[in-house]
Amino acid sequence: xxxxxxxxxxxxxxxxxxxxxxxxxxxxxxxxxxxxxxxxxxxxxxxxxxxxxxxxxxxxxxxxxxxxxxxxxxxxxxxxxxxxxxxxxxxxxxxxxxxxxxxxxxxxxxxxxxxxxxxxxxxxxxxxxxxxxxxxxxxxxxxxxxxxxxxxxxxxxxxxxxxxxxxxxxxxxxxxxxxxxxxxxxxxxxxxxxxxxxxxxxxxxxxxxxxxxxxxxxxxxxxxxxxxxxxxxxxxxxxxxxxxxxxxxxxxxxxxxxxxxxxxxxxxxxxxxxxxxxxxxxxxxxxxxxxxxxxxxxxxxxxxxxxxxxxxxxxxxxxxxxxxxxxxxxxxxxxxxxxxxxx
Numbered sequence: 001x002x003x004x005x006x007x008x009x010x011x012x013x014x015x016x017x018x019x020x021x022x023x024x025x026x027x028x029x030x031x032x033x034x035x036x037x038x039x040x041x042x043x044x045x046x047x048x049x050x051x052x053x054x055x056x057x058x059x060x061x062x063x064x065x066x067x068x069x070x071x072x073x074x075x076x077x078x079x080x081x082x083x084x085x086x087x088x089x090x091x092x093x094x095x096x097x098x099x100x101x102x103x104x105x106x107x108x109x110x111x112x113x114x115x116x117x118x119x120x121x122x123x124x125x126x127x128x129x130x131x132x133x134x135x136x137x138x139x140x141x142x143x144x145x146x147x148x149x150x151x152x153x154x155x156x157x158x159x160x161x162x163x164x165x166x167x168x169x170x171x172x173x174x175x176x177x178x179x180x181x182x183x184x185x186x187x188x189x190x191x192x193x194x195x196x197x198x199x200x201x202x203x204x205x206x207x208x209x210x211x212x213x214x215x216x217x218x219x220x221x222x223x224x225x226x227x228x229x230x231x232x233x234x235x236x237x238x239x240x241x242x243x244x245x246x247x248x249x250x251x252x253x254x255x256x257x258x259x260x261x262x263x264x265x266x267x268x269x270x271x272x273x274x275x276x277x278x279x280x281x282x283x284x285x286x287x288x289x290x291x292x293x294x295x296x297x298x299x300x301x302x303x304x305x306x307x308x309x310x311x312x313x314x315x316x317x318x319x320x321x322x323x324x325x326x327x328x329x330x331x332x333x334x335x336x337x338x339x340x341x342x343x
Contacts, residue, residue, distance in 0.1 A: 001026075001095040002033045003298060005052065007066040008040035008073075008105030012124050012138035013279030014287035016060040016067055018100050021291025023057045030299055035092060040101070041108060042073035045081045047088040061284060064277045075108060086115060096298040100124050102136075103323050106306060110319040113304035120297045121306035121319050122290050126275050129173035131327045132317040133308035137287040142169065142274040143179045149270055150184030150217055157215035163205060163257055163265040167250035169274050170221030173328045176274070177221040182338050187216035189338050190253075192223035193328045198253075202260040204342060209263065218257070220250055289314050 003026055007015050019036070026032035034052035037043035050056075050068075060067055075081035089097065096118040099109040102125035109119045123130045128139035146168045157164045166186075168176045174191025181189035187208055190196045205216050250267045258265040279287070286309065293307040293314040305316040 001030065001298065002035065002093050003295070004035045004037055004044075004049075004089070004092065004094040004097045005068065006037040006040050006043060006097070006099055006101075006105075007068045007070045007124070008099065008101035008108075009070060009124070010072075010102075010126070010275060011065050011070055012126050012275050013064050013141040013277065014137035014283040015065065015070075015100060015124065016057075016063050017137070017279065017284050017287035018122055018124075018291040018294070019052070019067060020057040020060050021288045022098060022295045023052050024054055025292050026295045027054050030295065032295070035094065036068045039069045039071040040073055040105065041075050041085070042071045043068075044085045044088050045073065045075055045078070047084075047091065049092060061288075062278050064275075064279065072104070074104065076111065082112075082115065085112065086117070089117060096120065096303070098122060098294050098298065102127070103130060103326065106130075106319055107323045110304065110323055113319065118298075118301070118303045119319075120294050120303060121322065122294050123306055123308060123322065126176065127170055127173055128175040129171075129326045129328065130322060131325055132306065132322040133310070135286070135309055137283040137290065138275065138279065139175065140282045140286075141278075141280045142176050143183065144280055145274050145277075146176055146180035146219075146270060147183040149268065149273075150180060150186065150219065153217055153268060154185070154215065157217060157266075160264065161215060163216045163218060163254075163261070163263045165218045165220060165250040165254045165257070165265065165267050167220050167222055167248075167267070167269040167271075169270070171223040172326050174221040174224065175329055177219050177224075178329050178333055178338060181219035182341075184217065184219070185341065186219040186338075187342060188218040189334065190218070190220040190224040191329055191334065192221055192225065193331070194334070195225050195227040197227050198256050198260070201253075202257055205257065205263065206261055209261075216263075218253070220253055222249060224249055
C-alpha cells in the first residue's frame, strides 16, 4: 500500500516516535511505501510531500517536534481546499492516510472520511483533552517539565517571600495544571473547567501567609477564566478553527493578587517550553504503540477510527466519538485531592 502521514496542530513530544513506528512496521512488515505530507493539512492542500523510509527516520525517536512540520490549517475554512485535498490524495495514489493530531486535526479527518478518504487517526495533544483515550502522548512530558519548573520556583519564591504565578498550557482542560500543581505542591490551581473567584484566591493566599508560609505558587492553565464580573480579560485573535490565541492570564492574575494582598508577585509563563524538546520514556513508548497500532488499523481497513489507550491496551474507537466532546478534569481530582493541600 501507499500510505500517507501528516501531523497537524501544535507540535508535541512524541510525534516523531509515531512517525518512526508507522514507517518501521509499514516498510519492514507490510512492504508499504510511506509518504509524508508537510505542514499538516496545508501540505495536502498544496501537494507537498517527502518520501519516508526507515533510513530517513533513524535517530528521530528522542527528538521533539515533528520532521513533517505542522500547521493549524483547516481545509474546510478555505475555498476549494477540500477539493484540492482529494485531488492531491488521488494524484499521490494514496491508499490510506494516517492523521496524527488533536481534536481539530482529527475532526477534519473524520469529515474527510465522509468524503471517501481512507483515514486512521492517532490522538495527539499535550492538553490530554481528547475523549475515548485515557491519555495522549506528550501530556506526560509536559507535566514533567511543568513540575520541574514549579520545583525551581518554590526556592526562589521562598528566598524573596513572593507569590509566583506559573502559567501552563490548557485551553479547555486543566490536566497539566492539575497534575503539575499537585506534583509541585501548588498553593492554588486554576483551571478552565471552573471559573475562579479572584477574591477567594486572594483570601486563601492571605490565610496561608498568616500561618507563616511566605511563599506561594499559583498554577493557572492558560484557558482559565475568572467568574463573570470579577476581572476583565482582553479580546484576542482566533485561528482557522475558531480558537482564541491564549497566553497571558498569569499577568492579569499576578497584578490582581499583588494589588489585593500586598504580596510581591511575579509571573512565569512556561509556554512552548512544555511541548519542546525530548519526550519522556513513557511518551516514547505510548507514541510507538500508537504508531504500530495505526499502521495495523490501515491494513485491517479500520478506517474512520482512532487508536486509543484503555486499561493499558491499544484499542480502536470511531473518530466521530473521539472528537464529539472534550475530556475535562474530574472535579473530584481538584476538590478531594488537590484542595486537601491548599491553604
